Amino acid sequence: xxxxxxxxxxxxxxxxxxxxxxxxxxxxxxxxxxxxxxxxxxxxxxxxxxxxxxxxxxxxxxxxxxxxxxxxxxxxxxxxxxxxxxxxxxxxxxxxxxxxxxxxxxxxxxxxxxxxxxxxx
Amino acid sequence: xxxxxxxxxxxxxxxxxxxxxxxxxxxxxxxxxxxxxxxxxxxxxxxxxxxxxxxxxxxxxxxxxxxxxxxxxxxxxxxxxxxxxxxxxxxxxxxxxxxxxxxxxxxxxxxxxxxxxxxxxxxxxxxxxxxxxxxxxxxxxxxxxxxxxxxxxxxxxxxxxxxxxxxxxxxxxxxxxxxxxxxxxxxxxxxxxxxxxxxxxxxxxxxxxxxxxxxxxxxxxxxxxxxxxxxxxxxxxxxxxxxxxxxxxxxxxxxxxxxxxxxxxxxxxxxxxxxxxxxxxxxxxxxxxxx
Numbered sequence: 001x002x003x004x005x006x007x008x009x010x011x012x013x014x015x016x017x018x019x020x021x022x023x024x025x026x027x028x029x030x031x032x033x034x035x036x037x038x039x040x041x042x043x044x045x046x047x048x049x050x051x052x053x054x055x056x057x058x059x060x061x062x063x064x065x066x067x068x069x070x071x072x073x074x075x076x077x078x079x080x081x082x083x084x085x086x087x088x089x090x091x092x093x094x095x096x097x098x099x100x101x102x103x104x105x106x107x108x109x110x111x112x113x114x115x116x117x118x119x120x121x
Numbered sequence: 122x123x124x125x126x127x128x129x130x131x132x133x134x135x136x137x138x139x140x141x142x143x144x145x146x147x148x149x150x151x152x153x154x155x156x157x158x159x160x161x162x163x164x165x166x167x168x169x170x171x172x173x174x175x176x177x178x179x180x181x182x183x184x185x186x187x188x189x190x191x192x193x194x195x196x197x198x199x200x201x202x203x204x205x206x207x208x209x210x211x212x213x214x215x216x217x218x219x220x221x222x223x224x225x226x227x228x229x230x231x232x233x234x235x236x237x238x239x240x241x242x243x244x245x246x247x248x249x250x251x252x253x254x255x256x257x258x259x260x261x262x263x264x265x266x267x268x269x270x271x272x273x274x275x276x277x278x279x280x281x282x283x284x285x286x287x288x289x290x291x292x293x294x295x296x297x298x299x300x301x302x303x304x305x306x307x308x309x310x311x312x313x314x315x316x317x318x319x320x321x322x323x324x325x326x327x328x329x330x331x332x333x334x335x336x337x338x339x340x341x342x343x344x345x346x347x348x349x350x351x352x353x354x355x356x357x358x359x360x361x362x363x364x365x366x367x368x369x370x371x372x373x374x375x376x377x378x379x380x381x382x383x384x385x386x387x388x389x390x391x392x393x394x395x396x397x398x399x400x401x402x403x404x405x406x407x408x409x410x411x412x
Contacts, residue, residue: 049222052202
């Protein structure tokens, strides 16, 4: 199963980025094979709609769960439409987040955690 | 002849100058309040609104039976108002539309290879059209919760009649709604106040007007307050100061009751007529220079 963790750096020792659409990197991990893929978030400084774009990118990558700090309403709607589980309030390192997920310690949210434009502040 | 009244800073007296200019000229004047996020010239002009007209923008509607989820619409949308969720084992895929991000440009329907997107109308505001004595009046009003002022301003400006002296009350600032309001003006009057804040925003507004290539002059409101730097700036930049309105408790008091300057002080009518004449002269001179 593929999951994605938003990250401030480009490896699994980096801290989780508290923003979804405007995070620095997306680290996509395959929980079965243990393989990871790092995506540079090219849209992080976009004018608007970055959460939507990030959500669509997750769907295209076949990600099943997103682990991050916060998710805004548009990103939440996009991820939910794609059937992707949204897990907010995640902190610490990317590796810890992945391990916690595998042990079933993290649970999904049913609502966006922040308002629009949170990541711009 | 289209004269717009603008300012970088809010609260400098744009609406006051625009309204008094209109009232001093009277017949043949068409007044457009383009500050569609907070129109308030009607408080001074007390127009008799005879008709209202809804303003729409075209937005996409996707026919799922024709959509092949190719993603072209989301790719061409500059404003990121569309997302295409590809189909997967659990999900049959779909196009998501975020109306508040849509500018109504029509790219999505134009580029859709299967003709699955048609444009439907979404109401974003209203025009109010009427008269205030001899003055033709109209304003735009953006609906609550809407973010897109320029389409409402564009519709409002379609009412501009030929052979009229059109006075446009622009919104404050220097962003899209201001540019949309000022476009096509023969002259712009920038209203400012002689404070560091007024000057800061005047300089920004001057940059916009130079870029738009619209001739402009300045009216300094509350001209006897603040400091000398606004005067010095205008002199150094060769910007004509068309009028100075000194601070007066009586004018402020009339304003606080929703009365215009010329209602309270009819002698100002001549001063505003002179402002119009200098504006006209400046516009003609600039038109000649351009040739």
